[in-house]
Amino acid sequence: xxxxxxxxxxQKSLLRLQIKNEKLLNFTNQGRSFYLCKxxxxxxxxxxxxxxxxxxxxxxxxxxxxxxxxxKWEKNKK
Numbered sequence: 001x002x003x004x005x006x007x008x009x010x011q012k013s014l015l016r017l018q019i020k021n022e023k024l025l026n027f028t029n030q031g032r033s034f035y036l037c038k039x040x041x042x043x044x045x046x047x048x049x050x051x052x053x054x055x056x057x058x059x060x061x062x063x064x065x066x067x068x069x070x071x072k073w074e075k076n077k078k
Contacts, residue, residue, distance in 0.1 A: 004040035024065040
């Protein structure tokens, strides 16, 4: 389920991420994680939801690392 829109999708179609030491990372198979759908990745609500769920105050780090992860994810999809 996407944390932004709360719709249920197939897990293979979602992007699975996690926060470690206040840094946004791809899931490392250890610890808690969350999913984002393709539609919600580029919305402003996405960063807000990530920060709210993980209780993060610095949105700039999350925003920059999310852009990098999106670019890598889109390259791997093609």
